[in-house]
Amino acid sequence: MGIVAPRENIKKWCDTFREQGLKIVTTNGCFDILHIGHIELLKRCSDYGDILVVGINTDASVQRLKGETRPIFPQNERAEIIAALEVVNLVTLFEEDDLPIEFIKDVRPDIHIKGGDYTKEIMSETKVVEDGGGEVVILPYTSGISTSKIMERIYNAWKPENAITNSL
Numbered sequence: 001m002g003i004v005a006p007r008e009n010i011k012k013w014c015d016t017f018r019e020q021g022l023k024i025v026t027t028n029g030c031f032d033i034l035h036i037g038h039i040e041l042l043k044r045c046s047d048y049g050d051i052l053v054v055g056i057n058t059d060a061s062v063q064r065l066k067g068e069t070r071p072i073f074p075q076n077e078r079a080e081i082i083a084a085l086e087v088v089n090l091v092t093l094f095e096e097d098d099l100p101i102e103f104i105k106d107v108r109p110d111i112h113i114k115g116g117d118y119t120k121e122i123m124s125e126t127k128v129v130e131d132g133g134g135e136v137v138i139l140p141y142t143s144g145i146s147t148s149k150i151m152e153r154i155y156n157a158w159k160p161e162n163a164i165t166n167s168l
Contacts, residue, residue, distance in 0.1 A: 001083065001084055001085075001086065001088075002052075002054075002082070002083035002084075002085070002088035002089045002090055002091055003083060003089070003090055003091070004076075004079045004080060004083045004091045004092070005090055005091070005092050006092070007092050007093060007094065007103075007106070009092075010053070010090070010092050010103075010106045010107060011106045011107070013090055014051075014053065014090075014106070014107045014108065017050070017051045018108075022049070022050040022051050023048075023049035023050045023051070023110045023111070024049055024050070024051045024053060024107060024108070024109045024110050024111075025045050025046070025048045025049035025051065025052050025053070025109060025110065025111045025112075025113060026052075026053045026054070026055065026103075026104065026107050026109040026111070026112045026113070027041065027042070027045050027052070027054055027055070027112070027113045027114065028054065028055035028056070028057070028094065028100045028103060028114075029055075029056070029057065030056070030057045030062045030065070030066065030070075030071060030078075031054075031056055031078050031081070031082055032062060032066075032070060032071040032072050032073055032078060033072050033073065033150055034078075034081055034082070035145055035150060036142065036145060037115070037141075037142035037145040039085070040142055041113075041115050041139060041142070042054070042082075042085060042087050042088060043087050044113075044139050045087070045113045045139075046087035046088075048111045048113065048137065049110060049111055051089045051090065052087055052088050052089050052090070053089065053090045053091075053092070053107050053109070054082050054088055054090070054091045054092075055091075055092055055093070055094045055100050055103040055107075056075065056078055056079050056082060056091060056092070056093050056094070057075075057093070057094065057096075058075050058093050058094065058095050059071055059074055059075045060095065061094070061095055061096060062075075075093055079091045079092075079093060099124045099125065100125055101124065101125055101128050104125050104128045104129055104132070105128060105132070108132045108133070108134065109129060109132075109134045110133075110134050110135070111134060111135050111136075111137055112125060112129040112134055112135075112136050112137070113136075113137045113138075113139055114136070114137075114138055114139070115138070115139055115140075115141045115142070116138055116139060116140045116141030117141045118138060119138065120136050120138060123136065
């Protein structure tokens with residue numbers, strides 16, 4: 001089970017891990033409505049090192065990225081949910097939109113991992129990771145699974161025309 005740490009403490013935590021010779025892995029995202037794709041990604045991330053640090057977009061940055069109706073869960077709840085996973089060691093929030101540059105600079109990961117819906121070439125954090133001596137790894141994407149698709153399924157199941165079926 002991980003710890004949710006204030007952003008200003010992340011550098012100190014990671015420096016301590018590094019001094020202990022531990023390999024630090026990072027990933028980041030909104031993690032709004034936790035699903036199997038998130039779980040698979042985090043489990044695979046943990047296989048790459050000793051310490052998994054997860055950066056989570058703040059509510060404001062999720063809203064800028066996904067629209068006014070998001071996030072579904074507030075940032076502190078999303079952080080606690082991710083921290084409760086056995087494979088996660090440290091969680092922090094970041095304000096940047098889809099560009100966790102300052103988060104990456106604070107952590108200085110040995111490995112930064114994203115899902116297969118990204119490429120190293122389009123990720124602005126690639127240069128920052130590599131300049132810090134780290135490596136970017138892209139893991140296969142779990143196709144057909146996303147928070148948006150889950151929300152669409154829930155919406156369709158509870159449309160007014162389905163109200164009679166829903167109340168049974």
